[in-house]
Amino acid sequence: MMARQVAWRLLIVVGLGLMVAGSVFAADPPDEQKLERRAERKHIRHLMAQALDSFAAGENEVARAYLDSVLMADPANPDVYYFLGLIHLSEADTSAAAESLRAGVAQAPMSRRLKLLLARVQVEAGELAEAEALAQEVLTLRPTDPDAAYVLGLVALARGDSLSALRIWENVMVTGGGEGR
Amino acid sequence: MKMCCSSKISRSSKLSCSSKLSRRLIPVLVVLWVLSMGSASAAFKYLHEGMVPSALKGQDLVTGEKVEWKPGQEDGQVSLVVFWATWSPRSLEMMRDLKDVQARYGEQGIQVYAVNVDGQNVTPTVHKQVKQVVNEMELPFPVVIDQGLELFYSYGVIAVPSLALVDTEGRLSYGPSGYSFPIRDRLIDSIEELLGLSAPTAAVAKKPVYQAVKKATRYHNLALQLSNKGKYDRALRNLEKAVAADSLFGAPHGLRGEIMLVQEEWSAAVDAFTRATELDSTRVSAWAGLGRACLGLEADEQAGAALNHALRLDDTYTPVLLDLARLKVRAGDQAAAAEYLAAVLELNPRDPAALVMVGKQFQEAGDLASAVAALQAAMEQRVTLPLLANPDPKQR
Numbered sequence: 001m002m003a004r005q006v007a008w009r010l011l012i013v014v015g016l017g018l019m020v021a022g023s024v025f026a027a028d029p030p031d032e033q034k035l036e037r038r039a040e041r042k043h044i045r046h047l048m049a050q051a052l053d054s055f056a057a058g059e060n061e062v063a064r065a066y067l068d069s070v071l072m073a074d075p076a077n078p079d080v081y082y083f084l085g086l087i088h089l090s091e092a093d094t095s096a097a098a099e100s101l102r103a104g105v106a107q108a109p110m111s112r113r114l115k116l117l118l119a120r121v122q123v124e125a126g127e128l129a130e131a132e133a134l135a136q137e138v139l140t141l142r143p144t145d146p147d148a149a150y151v152l153g154l155v156a157l158a159r160g161d162s163l164s165a166l167r168i169w170e171n172v173m174v175t176g177g178g179e180g181r
Numbered sequence: 182m183k184m185c186c187s188s189k190i191s192r193s194s195k196l197s198c199s200s201k202l203s204r205r206l207i208p209v210l211v212v213l214w215v216l217s218m219g220s221a222s223a224a225f226k227y228l229h230e231g232m233v234p235s236a237l238k239g240q241d242l243v244t245g246e247k248v249e250w251k252p253g254q255e256d257g258q259v260s261l262v263v264f265w266a267t268w269s270p271r272s273l274e275m276m277r278d279l280k281d282v283q284a285r286y287g288e289q290g291i292q293v294y295a296v297n298v299d300g301q302n303v304t305p306t307v308h309k310q311v312k313q314v315v316n317e318m319e320l321p322f323p324v325v326i327d328q329g330l331e332l333f334y335s336y337g338v339i340a341v342p343s344l345a346l347v348d349t350e351g352r353l354s355y356g357p358s359g360y361s362f363p364i365r366d367r368l369i370d371s372i373e374e375l376l377g378l379s380a381p382t383a384a385v386a387k388k389p390v391y392q393a394v395k396k397a398t399r400y401h402n403l404a405l406q407l408s409n410k411g412k413y414d415r416a417l418r419n420l421e422k423a424v425a426a427d428s429l430f431g432a433p434h435g436l437r438g439e440i441m442l443v444q445e446e447w448s449a450a451v452d453a454f455t456r457a458t459e460l461d462s463t464r465v466s467a468w469a470g471l472g473r474a475c476l477g478l479e480a481d482e483q484a485g486a487a488l489n490h491a492l493r494l495d496d497t498y499t500p501v502l503l504d505l506a507r508l509k510v511r512a513g514d515q516a517a518a519a520e521y522l523a524a525v526l527e528l529n530p531r532d533p534a535a536l537v538m539v540g541k542q543f544q545e546a547g548d549l550a551s552a553v554a555a556l557q558a559a560m561e562q563r564v565t566l567p568l569l570a571n572p573d574p575k576q577r
Contacts, residue, residue, distance in 0.1 A: 053245075056309040086306050086567060113565075120566050146563040153560065162549045166540070169556040172563065173537045 044070050044077070051083065060087050078108035085117055097121050112138050112145070119151045128155050146172050225345070225356050226337025226439070226466050226500075227405055229432060231392055233351050235335040235402075237262060237294055239325025242315050248323045250294055253351020259375045260347040261293045261368075264327075264338050267314045268299065268531060272342040275360040276318055282372065283322050289376045290349075293322040298333050298341060302565040334409050337466070340499050340529040344368065348375050352392075359497040359528045391461065397427035404436055413440050431460035431467065438470045442477070450474035465495045472504050484508055499525045503534055515542060533562040 051066035064087065067080045074080075081104025088097035101118035108114060115134045122131035132155045138148040149172045156164040228234050237250040250260060263279065265272035276295065283293045297311050303326050315324050327333050336345065340358035346368065348354045355371045357364045373379040393401075400423035407416035417440060423433040438453035451474045457467035468491035475484035485508055491501045506521035519542060525535040540555035 052305050052308060055305050056312045058309075083305055086304060089567065090306060090309070116566055146560070147566050150560050150564045150566065153557070157553065162553050165553055166544065166549070166556055169560045170537070170540075173533065173556070173559055 040073060044074055048079065048083075055083075055087060055090075060091065063087060076107040078104055078111040078114050080104075081107065082111075082113055082117060085114075085121070089121070094121055094124050098125060112142070112147075116145075116147045116151060119148075120154070123151060123154045123158055126158070128158055131155055144172070144175065225343065225353075225358070226339055227432070227436065228336045228345065228353055228356060229461075229464060229466075230353050230356065232353055232432065233398065234262065234345055234347060234353055235332060237296065237325065237332060239296075239327075241323040241325065242297075242312050243320070243324060246323075248294065248325050250292075251351070252347050253349065255292075257290050257349050259291045259349060259372065261291060261372070262296060262345040262347065263293065264296050264298050264333060264336075264341055264343045266297065266299045266341050266531075267311055269341045270530075271360045273314075273318075275342045275344075275365075276320060278365060280318070280321060282369070286372055286376060286378075287321075289378065291372055291376065295320065295322060295324040296332055297324060297326045298330055298338070299326075300562075301330050303328060304565070304567050306567045335405065340497065341531075346371055346375070357497065358495075358499070361497075391429065391431070393430040393432070394427035397423045397430045397433070400426060401430070401433050401436065404433065408436060408440055413444065416440060429460060431457045431464055434460065435464060435467045435470065438467070438474065442470060442473055445477060447474045447477035451478070463494060465491050465498050465501070468494065469498060469501045469504070472501065476504055476507060481508060481511060497528055499529050499532060499535075502528075503532070503538070506535075506538060510538070515545075518542070531558070531562055533559040536562075 047066045047070045051063045051070070054060075054063040054066060064084070067084055067087075070077055070080050081100050084100040085097045085104070088094075088100060098118060098121045101114055101121060104111065104114040105118055115138055119131040119134035122128070122134070131151060135148040135151040135155070138145050139152075142148070149168050153165040153168045156162075156168065233252050236252065237248065239248050240246070241248050250262075252260070261279070261282070263275065265276055267273070279293050279295070282291065299307050299311055303311075308326065311324075311326060336343075338358070342360050343358045344356065344360075344364075345353055346355040354375060355368065357367070370379070400419045404416040404419035404423065407413075407419065417437065420433040420437050420440075423430065434453050434457035438450045438457060441447070441450035441453055451471065454467050454471035454474060457464060458471060461467065468487050472484045472488035472491060475481070475487060484504070488501050488505050488508065491498060492505065495501075502521045502525045506518040506525070509515070509518035509521065518538070522535050522539050522542070525532050526539070529535070536555045536559035540552045540559065543549075543552035543555060
């Protein structure tokens with residue numbers, strides 16, 4: 001009985017040893033391109049954090065400079081365009097915000113966040129048909145998206161149709177679990 | 182207790198359920214009615230006096246340094262974790278008072294940790310707003326943003342602001358929701374008692390708190406995490422293990438009831454909450470859950486009894502006030518419902534469920550503009566888009 005237990009344990013130890021050895025020898029040598037990409041991603045994260053800190057400190061120009069640096073490394077980064085849009089909005093410059101966001105949507109056409117923020121800005125600018133189209137685009141992919149429904153409600157309100165706005169929002173709050181977790 | 186549960190109960194079976202329910206609940210209510218009607222108990226949904234709260238991690242908004250707090254990690258330290266938001270006037274009042282608390286009792290061993298819960302998604306704009314408020318107030322304690330409201334859901338915060346006073350052993354000692362003069366006074370008394378600066382006062386003196394077996398607490402906490410991620414089956418399995426490890430621990434029954442409520446298994450929820458109240462008759466969340474489950478079964482009389490019992494234990498527990506409003510709406514008493522809703526919004530001005538109900542009331546009264554305003558405010562709790570209409574938090 002004792003010998004059997006020892007044999008089993010030995011077998012497990014040898015098995016584990018073989019697995020570890022196999023994984024060490026089978027692993028690819030470090031890929032230089034991978035390492036470069038990792039370093040670049042880290043650099044971008046650092047620049048974004050710096051931009052956030054500058055924005056929080058009210059230094060919008062510094063934040064913009066950091067975001068420009070990110071765009072040089074990653075021209076299709078949707079977060080940068082979103083952030084630039086927010087900076088313009090904090091300066092009450094709706095048209096500049098819309099411009100940044102449009103550029104972002106052109107670079108990253110699948111970005112839900114960019115489309116909806118652009119739609120929200122377009123509601124402010126009275127471009128209701130464009131805002132509605134963008135919100136509907138998002139709803140086609142995500143039928144219960146609360147942000148898209150919010151924008152659609154705002155579009156209805158801007159057209160003077162309060163009842164439609166109420167219906168759209170009630171639907172989201174009831175079906176979408178408006179009470180939270 | 183035999184269940185009459187089904188997620189899709191027909192009206193007739195609901196009624197028969199409710200009569201069975203009456204027979205079940207009457208003895209429980211009668212026995213427990215006379216028990217402990219003392220001071221308000223912990224008002225978090227998932228965290229009760231004597232339990233160990235979740236740890237806190239984040240980055241201090243002022244210094245940028247890492248903040249890591251584990252309950253009971255520092256010898257002799259009493260901790261006060263507060264949930265606050267820039268849009269809540271009572272939060273700002275509380276933060277001003279806590280500056281004094283930290284200054285007065287800091288050297289004696291208290292540390293305040295402020296957790297900002299401005300919203301589920303923190304955009305750069307929200308980050309900036311929070312930081313501005315924090316800088317203006319010159320707070321002498323760490324302030325972190327609760328990304329994704331993880332800690333908020335882990336504690337089961339039901340109103341903003343809320344406080345969790347944690348003793349030197351890392352267990353919740355006092356956890357009120359809202360902030361008022363009586364709460365402030367009791368908080369000071371509790372702090373002084375925990376720091377050994379004064380003897381317990383009548384308000385602070387409490388019954389001994391049940392200390393659950395550690396293994397059961399671990400299973401319960403794991404179940405809570407799983408439940409917050411929507412993994413209910415795994416959560417329920419862990420709750421069974423928690424109950425097996427400590428059959429006298431009430432929290433797993435309460436959490437099981439909450440999961441049953443989400444799944445609209447009303448009768449199973451009644452059973453779970455009834456057990457939770459049997460084990461701890463001062464647990465507000467269990468009475469509130471029992472009331473909600475009875476509402477689901479359309480057993481309005483029992484619902485009212487359970488909810489009013491919960492209200493007597495803690496009149497700031499907003500889910501109870503909301504359910505009482507629902508009960509009044511069902512009874513056609515719109516005026517009483519409006520009073521309950523006003524009380525909810527006084528405690529938690531951005532409670533989405535209350536705003537939706539207020540919106541419906543305005544709509545029924547023909548005031549479309551006010552209905553839209555209430556619904557829009559409710560929607561703004563769900564959206565992640567920046568709110569352009571009023572970017573200044575002080576004006577919201």
